[in-house]
Amino acid sequence: MLKFDNVTKRFPDGTEAIRKISLHVPRGQFCVVLGPSGAGKSTLLRMLNGLTRPTDGEVILDGVKLTDKTLPRLRRKVATVHQQFNLTPRLSVAFNVLSGALPQVSYWRAGIGWFPAALRAKACRLLDEVGLTPEHLPRRVSELSGGQQQRVGIARAFMMDPAVLLVDEPVASLDPRISRGILELLRRQSQQHGATVLCSLHQPELAREFGDRIVAVSRGRLVFDGAPARLTDAVCEDLYHGALNHHDPDRAEQLPAFAPALETVSA
Amino acid sequence: MKTSMSELSANRASEWRLNPPFNARHLLIALAALLVLAVTGARMEVPRMLYETVEAVGYTVGLAEQSPVATGIKRVAESVWPLRISEETETARIENLDRNNLPWLARIEIRESREPRMNTATLQIEETVERKEVLVKPIGYLTHVLAKMLETLEMALWGTLLAVLLSIPLAYYAAANYAPNRLAYNASRSTISLFRAIPELVSALFLVLAFGFGPIAGFLALGIHGAGFLGKFYAEDIENADRNPQEALQAIGAGKVKTLWYGVLPQVLPQYIAYTLYILDRNVRMATVIGIVGAGGIGLELKGRFDMFNFGHVGTILLIIFLTVFLLDRFSARLRSRIL
Numbered sequence: 001m002l003k004f005d006n007v008t009k010r011f012p013d014g015t016e017a018i019r020k021i022s023l024h025v026p027r028g029q030f031c032v033v034l035g036p037s038g039a040g041k042s043t044l045l046r047m048l049n050g051l052t053r054p055t056d057g058e059v060i061l062d063g064v065k066l067t068d069k070t071l072p073r074l075r076r077k078v079a080t081v082h083q084q085f086n087l088t089p090r091l092s093v094a095f096n097v098l099s100g101a102l103p104q105v106s107y108w109r110a111g112i113g114w115f116p117a118a119l120r121a122k123a124c125r126l127l128d129e130v131g132l133t134p135e136h137l138p139r140r141v142s143e144l145s146g147g148q149q150q151r152v153g154i155a156r157a158f159m160m161d162p163a164v165l166l167v168d169e170p171v172a173s174l175d176p177r178i179s180r181g182i183l184e185l186l187r188r189q190s191q192q193h194g195a196t197v198l199c200s201l202h203q204p205e206l207a208r209e210f211g212d213r214i215v216a217v218s219r220g221r222l223v224f225d226g227a228p229a230r231l232t233d234a235v236c237e238d239l240y241h242g243a244l245n246h247h248d249p250d251r252a253e254q255l256p257a258f259a260p261a262l263e264t265v266s267a
Numbered sequence: 268m269k270t271s272m273s274e275l276s277a278n279r280a281s282e283w284r285l286n287p288p289f290n291a292r293h294l295l296i297a298l299a300a301l302l303v304l305a306v307t308g309a310r311m312e313v314p315r316m317l318y319e320t321v322e323a324v325g326y327t328v329g330l331a332e333q334s335p336v337a338t339g340i341k342r343v344a345e346s347v348w349p350l351r352i353s354e355e356t357e358t359a360r361i362e363n364l365d366r367n368n369l370p371w372l373a374r375i376e377i378r379e380s381r382e383p384r385m386n387t388a389t390l391q392i393e394e395t396v397e398r399k400e401v402l403v404k405p406i407g408y409l410t411h412v413l414a415k416m417l418e419t420l421e422m423a424l425w426g427t428l429l430a431v432l433l434s435i436p437l438a439y440y441a442a443a444n445y446a447p448n449r450l451a452y453n454a455s456r457s458t459i460s461l462f463r464a465i466p467e468l469v470s471a472l473f474l475v476l477a478f479g480f481g482p483i484a485g486f487l488a489l490g491i492h493g494a495g496f497l498g499k500f501y502a503e504d505i506e507n508a509d510r511n512p513q514e515a516l517q518a519i520g521a522g523k524v525k526t527l528w529y530g531v532l533p534q535v536l537p538q539y540i541a542y543t544l545y546i547l548d549r550n551v552r553m554a555t556v557i558g559i560v561g562a563g564g565i566g567l568e569l570k571g572r573f574d575m576f577n578f579g580h581v582g583t584i585l586l587i588i589f590l591t592v593f594l595l596d597r598f599s600a601r602l603r604s605r606i607l
Contacts, residue, residue: 049518075520086515091533099529102521110525160519 001027001196002048002164007057009043009220017043019220020057025196025213030187032211033200034231036240040220041200042083045166048198049078062163076103079162079195081186083169085153089142093132093152096141097123100159119159126155129192130185147178154185158193165190167199171206179203183210204236343578350586351579354407358400373404408580412565412587419564420591422482422557423550426489430546433462433494438501445505445523455498462495467553471562482563489553493546500542504535537607544599551595555588 002025009018017040025031033041046052047059050071059066061074079100087096098115101122105115115123127136130151141149150170157165167186171179187210190197201207207214208228216224216231216239224235308314323340325331358364358375366375378399386393404410440446440455467488474484505527513530521529532539558566565584572580 051514051518072520075518078518080515080518082511082515084511086511088512088530088533089509090536091529095529095533099516099521100519102516102525102529103519105525107524110528156515 001025001029001062002198003058003060004044004047005058005060007044007047007054007059009040009047009052010055016220018047018054021217021220021222022057023215023222023225025198027196028191028194030190030197030199030210030212032207032214033198033217034202034204034207034214034224034239035200035217036202039217041202041217042168043220044217045080045168045198045200048164048166049080050075076160077163079157079160079165081150081153081157081165081167081170083172085141085146085149087141087149087152087156090140092138093127093141093144094123094137096152097127097155097159100156104160122159123155126158127152129189130155146174147182150174150182151185154182154189158189158195161193162195165195165197165199167197169200169202172202179206180209186210204231204239207231346576346578347582347585349579350582351577352406352409352583354404354411355401356404358402361402364402369402370404372406373402376401376403408583409587412568412584415565415568416587416591418482419554419558419566420551422485422489422562422564423547423554425482425486426493426550426554427543427547429486429490430493430497430550431543433490434459434497434501437494437498438505439527441498441502442505445527455502459495459498459502462491463499464495465492467492467557468560471557472560475561480561480563485554485557485562485564488557488562489550492553493550497542497546501535501539504538505531508534537603540603540606544603548592548595548599551592552588 004021004023007018007021008016010016021044033044035041043052047054048061048066050066062077064070064074066074088099091099095113098119101115101119102110105119109115124134124137132148132151132155136144136148136152141152144152154170165186170186171182174182183206186197186199189195199211208231211228214224214226214228214231215222216235218239223239224231319334319336322331323334323336326334326337355376355378369375378401380397380399381394382397383392384395385391437455437459440451441459443452446452446455470491471484471488474487478484478487508531512534513526516526516530554564554566555569556566558564558568559570561567565588569581569584572578572584
């Protein structure tokens with residue numbers, strides 16, 4: 001369904017966020033991208049919705065190569081749930097959800113906020129599915145709690161029946177109790193709507209619990225790829241221990257490189 | 268190596284220096300600023316202003332013998348008071364006056380006045396007694412001023428509307444993150460600067476030549492200047508708006524215009540309303556003086572009365588302007604608090 005083929009992303013300042021990653025996620029899979037902050041998870045996801053373009057390699061979505069020409073068409077198949085929810089703060093819950101279908105709505109309808117009845121019904125259904133009530137519809141999203149905001153974000157993501165759902169650290173700014181609910185919701189929704197999910201997380205426990213498959217990224221490299229059961233505590237220890245040093249260049253030099261060890265695991 | 272690192276930083280900590288937040292360069296800048304203030308202050312006659320103000324205060328409390336400033340203010344205050352709100356018209360000048368059915372509140376009075384007049388035959392100034400029958404409308408002048416004020420408000424309203432309409436496309440192209448290319452960006456930015464650079468009074472002067480006397484020139488001048496102001500501020504708010512919601516809409520391919528409408532506008536709306544209300548407020552104040560160049564509104568009346576030394580009338584006009592601006596201020600404050 002979605003495929004990275006030897007993808008590299010180098011930023012103008014010379015840092016390599018992604019180094020030669022190849023990854024194939026089959027249709028319907030809930031694939032978790034695990035890794036510490038700054039490992040390149042977000043960059044990997046952003047290459048699928050075109051917010052970032054790879055320096056090298058190819059991104060293939062549903063058999064179509066992602067280029068400037070195909071991007072507008074492919075974007076309609078891809079929805080994103082963001083770490084900071086990325087909702088428009090002063091806009092109502094209803095309009096935030098409806099804005100998820102903006103590419104399908106004509107300019108004048110979008111301009112006066114008169115979305116077609118089918119889309120309005122869909123927005124209500126999705127909000128019901130994510131566990132919000134009709135009282136929430138006219139409220140500004142900034143008045144809702146973090147968990148509720150993320151639920152609105154999920155409802156918005158499903159407005160255009162996405163084939164691919166990108167989920168970027170959906171629970172990084174939520175407390176653990178709510179996190180579980182949000183991830184359960186994401187799993188249920190993506191199954192119900194038949195979406196392929198690429199979800200980045202930094203908590204190994206959650207990744208093991210909710211992923212069909214886990215890939216781990218560290219310093220822009222793919223260092224683990226396998227079933228949740230194969231993600232042992234030792235692997236996590238290595239991943240995160242190494243990550244801490246990643247931010248401390250003085251100490252990183254002294255410790256044994258962890259990446260080769262992990263590569264053997266994935267092999 | 269780990270220990271040596273921490274020892275090293277411990278050694279360094281004792282050698283830390285926290286410098287005062289200013290240095291010789293700041294002192295130099297302060298001296299330069301003082302010099303500029305001294306030179307410009309002398310050119311602006313600041314010392315004379317201070318001396319004469321103190322003198323006026325001294326005169327008021329009985330310490331100074333005389334003060335030109337205090338006498339000037341006194342003379343103005345005496346001539347403004349009492350405010351003139353009635354209107355008198357010679358009955359001889361009114362066509363078809365129905366004496367049995369006078370206008371509301373109006374009455375007919377006889378005025379006797381001694382006026383020095385130039386005898387056109389002898390070219391001498393002679394004192395003549397004149398008897399005039401006049402129609403007195405007790406609040407006639409007040410209603411006249413209020414009607415002029417209404418016209419002024421209408422000018423301000425249309426000037427604001429025009430400013431908003433002009434500034435929307437200008438702001439779109441002047442926002443660096445929405446302009447389609449560098450050329451459109453620069454063209455829009457320079458148009459905005461140009462609009463803002465022309466003062467209303469100056470553009471009204473030219474527009475009066477083009478459209479003739481009346482409110483058209485007035486509200487066009489207000490609209491153009493306002494667009495220069497609003498375009499700049501709208502654009503800068505678009506640029507500074509939170510990028511996250513815009514990114515979310517961009518990621519699904521919503522397009523620039525829809526992203527602006529759903530991702531940016533709700534965020535910046537409170538500021539936009541504040542700017543627009545400020546422009547309305549400013550336009551009301553400007554509309555009162557713009558009439559001086561013939562562009563409609565209360566300004567022409569004000570200038571005419573001022574030139575004729577009718578300070579009682581001027582007082583009424585100024586009071587009405589003050590009340591209007593005050594009420595508008597209250598109104599916009601309430602409007603803002605309801606919308607925000």
